[in-house]
Amino acid sequence: MIRKFALVATTSALLSVGCGGGGDIEINPSTVDNSVNNSNNTTTDGGGSGGDNPCASYLTGGGQTRQGTFDGSNCTYAPSFVDSGNNLMVDLTIPALTGGGAHIFQGSLFVGGAANTDAELAALGVTQGGDGPRLTIEAGTTLAWQDNSEFMVINRGSQLFAVGTATAPITLTSVSDVNGDLADDPEAVSQWGGLVINGFAVTNKCSYTGTRGVDLALDAQCHVASEGSAGLDENFYGGDNDADSSGRLEFFVVKHTGAEVGNGDELNGITFSGVGSNTIVENIQTYSVFDDGIEMFGGAVSVTNFAGIYVRDDSIDVDEGWMGSIDTALVIQNEALGNQCIESDGIGSFSSLDDATIEDFIARGLHTQAAINNMTCIVSPQSSSLGSRGQGAGVRFREGIAWDVRDSMIIASFGPDDDVDTNACLRIDDRSRQQAQDGNITLDGVVFACEDRTNGGSLPNGTTVEDFAAGQNAIFATIAGIVDPTATADTQLILLEGSPAIFSVDAALMQVDDADLPFAPSAGDFIGAMSLSSENPFAGWTFGIFDGNRSQPLWFE
Numbered sequence: 001m002i003r004k005f006a007l008v009a010t011t012s013a014l015l016s017v018g019c020g021g022g023g024d025i026e027i028n029p030s031t032v033d034n035s036v037n038n039s040n041n042t043t044t045d046g047g048g049s050g051g052d053n054p055c056a057s058y059l060t061g062g063g064q065t066r067q068g069t070f071d072g073s074n075c076t077y078a079p080s081f082v083d084s085g086n087n088l089m090v091d092l093t094i095p096a097l098t099g100g101g102a103h104i105f106q107g108s109l110f111v112g113g114a115a116n117t118d119a120e121l122a123a124l125g126v127t128q129g130g131d132g133p134r135l136t137i138e139a140g141t142t143l144a145w146q147d148n149s150e151f152m153v154i155n156r157g158s159q160l161f162a163v164g165t166a167t168a169p170i171t172l173t174s175v176s177d178v179n180g181d182l183a184d185d186p187e188a189v190s191q192w193g194g195l196v197i198n199g200f201a202v203t204n205k206c207s208y209t210g211t212r213g214v215d216l217a218l219d220a221q222c223h224v225a226s227e228g229s230a231g232l233d234e235n236f237y238g239g240d241n242d243a244d245s246s247g248r249l250e251f252f253v254v255k256h257t258g259a260e261v262g263n264g265d266e267l268n269g270i271t272f273s274g275v276g277s278n279t280i281v282e283n284i285q286t287y288s289v290f291d292d293g294i295e296m297f298g299g300a301v302s303v304t305n306f307a308g309i310y311v312r313d314d315s316i317d318v319d320e321g322w323m324g325s326i327d328t329a330l331v332i333q334n335e336a337l338g339n340q341c342i343e344s345d346g347i348g349s350f351s352s353l354d355d356a357t358i359e360d361f362i363a364r365g366l367h368t369q370a371a372i373n374n375m376t377c378i379v380s381p382q383s384s385s386l387g388s389r390g391q392g393a394g395v396r397f398r399e400g401i402a403w404d405v406r407d408s409m410i411i412a413s414f415g416p417d418d419d420v421d422t423n424a425c426l427r428i429d430d431r432s433r434q435q436a437q438d439g440n441i442t443l444d445g446v447v448f449a450c451e452d453r454t455n456g457g458s459l460p461n462g463t464t465v466e467d468f469a470a471g472q473n474a475i476f477a478t479i480a481g482i483v484d485p486t487a488t489a490d491t492q493l494i495l496l497e498g499s500p501a502i503f504s505v506d507a508a509l510m511q512v513d514d515a516d517l518p519f520a521p522s523a524g525d526f527i528g529a530m531s532l533s534s535e536n537p538f539a540g541w542t543f544g545i546f547d548g549n550r551s552q553p554l555w556f557e
Contacts, residue, residue, distance in 0.1 A: 056094045056103070073101040074178075083107030085232030087114070087155070093136040094143065096168070102142040102178045108150045108193070109143070111135045112158030114235045116223045126157030128200055129245040129276065136161045139251070140168030144192075146175040148259035151193025151228055151267055153235045154246055156200055156274075164251030166283075169541040173255040182256070185551035186310045186334060186544065189290035194257035194267035198226050199246045199275040200239030203298030204321040204366040205348045208240065212323070212365035216240055226273045226297070230263030237274035242300040242323065244276025251283045251541050258290025258312070268292040269311070275301040277324070285542045286311060293331075296322040297348075303327070305537045309544045310334045314343040315377070318401075321347070321361075322368045330502065330529040330538055331377040332545070335555035338392045341377035341410060344368060346401035346432065358431060362400050371404040376502060376528035378556070379412035381423045381450065391423045394450060398429035402440040407521045409495060409504065409528045412450040413483040414556040424455035425476070426469055433459045436468055443472040445521050447512060449495060451479040473519050477512050497532060500545070500554050504528035 055068030055075035068075035075097065082088045087110040094103055112132035115121040126132050132155065137143070141164075145151075152172065154160045164170040174182075174191030182188040202212060206222035209215075222238040229235050254269045261267060269286025270293075272279075277300040285307040286293040293308035298320035306329045308315035315331040315338075331341050346367040347358060361367050380392035394410035397403055410425045425448035428436055435441050437459045446469070453476045454465040466476065477485075477493055485495040487505060494511040497503050504510075504526040510517040521527055530536050544550045 054095060054097060056092055058088075058090050058092050068103065073097075073099060074104050075101065076104045077106060079107035082109055084110050084153075087112060088135065089113065089133055091134050091136075094138065094141055096138045096140040102144045102175075104144050104146060104175055104178070105150065106146060108233070109152040110155065110235070111153065111160070112155035114155050116234065116236055118221050121156075124157065128241060129157060129159055129247070129278070132157030132159070134159045134161060134247070137170050139164045139170065142171045142173065142178065144173050144175045144178045148190055148192055149261055151259075151261055152195045153226075153228070154197045155235055156198045156237060156239070159245065159247035160197065160249065161247045162249050162252050164541070166251055166540045169251040169253050171253045171255065177256055186288055187337075188256050189288050189312060190259040190266075191256035193228065193259050193261050194269055194271065194289075194291075195254055196226055196228060196235060196267065196271040196273060197246050197275050197279075198235055198237035198273045199279065199299060199301075200241040200244040201274045201276040201299035201301075202240060202242050202321055202323075202366070203238045203274050203348065204361055205298070206238050208364070208366065210364070212242075212321075216364075224274070224297075227265045227267055227271050228261045228263060233262050237297065239274060242276055243278050244274075245278035246275050246301075248280040249282070249284055250280070253285045253287065253541070253543055255287045255543065256289075257286070266291040268295045268317070269308075270294050271297070272299055272301050273297045275299040277301060283537065283541065285309065285538075287544050289313075292317040295319070296324065298322055300324050306330070307538050307542050307545070308332075309542070310337075312337045312339065314340045316342045316372075317344075318342075318368055318370055319345040319348055320368070321366050322370060323365075325371040325373075326375070327373055328529055328537055329372060329375040329377075330545075331375065332502070332554060333378065333380040333392055335380050335415060338380040340393045340396055341375070341379060342372070342395040344370060344395070344397050344401045344403060346399035350399040350430075358400055362431075367400045367402065369402045371406075372408065373406040373523070374527075374529055375405075375408035376504065376530070377408075377410045378414065378502070379410060379423070379425075379450065380555075381412040381415050393423055393427070394425035394448065396427040396429065397432040397436075397441060400431035400435060402435055404442045405444070405446055406442070407445045407523065407527050409447045410450065411485055411495060413477070413479045413485050413493070415482060423450060424452040425450035426453065426465060427455040428459075428465050428468075429456050433457065437461055437463070441472075443469050443474040445519055445527060446472075446474040447477065447495065447517075447527055448474060449477040449479055449483075449485055449493065449512075451481070475512055475518060495528075500557050502529075502545070502554075503536075504531045506531055506533055
């Protein structure tokens with residue numbers, strides 16, 4: 001079994017990292033919320049001579065104390081404290097630091113042991129989330145990495161409890177960001193790797209008997225290499241427990257990720273690999289990311305309130321049989337460096353599978369079955385020659401996926417469209433066209449505002465994608481060139497208002513092509529992520545959106 005040791009950690013304190021230009025972090029909490037601490041740690045004096053070192057510390061199996069080095073502001077942790085290949089194997093609490101300091105890691109932060117076989121899992125004493133060590137990060141804490149080969153992994157069985165507050169969010173970022181050394185904050189991607197969380201939930205990369213949710217069981221060992229896994233960086237996910245727990249994330253911001261790590265993978269902001277439904281994920285943001293904002297490889301974790309700002313690849317990417325939901329999402333692409341709001345794949349390694357296997361996966365519920373409601377996505381409709389990851393686009397369904405999308409807006413009318421059919425709001429491909437025809441894709445109360453409305457072929461019965469969407473209670477605005485969809489610009493297209501113009505107009509006032517919105521929202525009174533007449537779930541804790549906590553205005557302001 002994993003050994004549990006009493007830890008030496010500091011008392012909580014306020015965090016305030018100075019704001020200003022160049023991508024500085026601005027976090028000004030009034031309190032530190034320790035109401036949720038599931039780490040089972042013993043909190044004592046801060047360690048060091050006379051208790052003057054506030055850095056996190058732990059006891060090794062040999063009784064030695066390992067602790068970060070304090071320079072009066074920041075705590076620095078050498079690879080001997082934790083790294084890939086020197087994984088953290090005991091519970092640890094990382095405290096908020098007085099005066100706005102950050103916890104700087106000179107190596108990667110890997111929590112728990114990696115296991116590539118059932119025997120290795122047994123040797124670790126790990127069968128589910130909670131068996132391994134737990135990392136707790138206090139509200140208002142900043143963690144930073146100085147090298148773009150470094151990243152953070154929560155291995156199967158281990159858990160991350162990072163519960164911030166709206167006034168004291170938790171931030172994972174780069175040392176350059178902490179120091180204010182980023183010349184162009186929204187463009188400063190790949191400063192470090194990113195966060196990978198691995199769990200024991202279902203992935204269709206593994207082999208099962210039975211039907212998901214009924215009698216599903218593994219019929220072979222399940223150890224899928226996660227992103228970044230190679231050599232000392234190895235980490236794995238997968239199992240048959242969709243109810244697994246990898247911990248809790250709340251008011252949690254990840255910035256400047258996407259670096260290519262040792263095995264050649266470009267990491268995402270947050271990668272959820274086989275993460276189960278008992279993992280709580282609420283109020284999270286990924287900002288300035290080279291690869292995807294969040295990506296789900298299987299699992300059943302759900303997310304409430306996600307902000308993906310200036311993500312260069314897919315803001316939301318799902319695959320391998322993810323069975324979860326996203327409730328309220330705000331996605332804003334970079335002006336010329338975005339890709340898709342949502343890329344959704346139903347079955348891992350789809351192109352290598354025969355038709356019988358694909359149909360069997362769908363029949364047994366092993367394909368991706370996802371839901372999203374109240375999303376606003378502002379697409380950058382740039383040419384493929386400008387985008388580093390492709391073209392700005394809306395949502396793409398493929399590989400037998402089933403989706404339920406409600407009360408959402410995809411808008412690509414602020415900027416110039418290119419002259420080819422690549423920036424479409426809606427695309428349905430391959431086996432997902434049959435899913436649409438069978439009623440397994442829903443677009444209820446969705447507004448599309450792109451010059452290129454749809455892409456991909458028709459459904460098997462000949463119905464066009466646009467006609468299918470219209471029959472699902474979706475509507476397409478007529479866009480030609482640059483159009484400003486705000487109340488102050490054009491009464492023929494009124495979708496957004498506020499400052500910045502990202503708030504949905506109430507449904508009763510919304511205009512599409514000089515006509516009232518022809519349907520009512522299925523819940524509440526507005527389409528999209530938020531309205532001026534309702535509570536703003538992203539105010540105060542997110543970075544890069546609102547005045548007072550960003551380096552520059554949004555590109556379309």
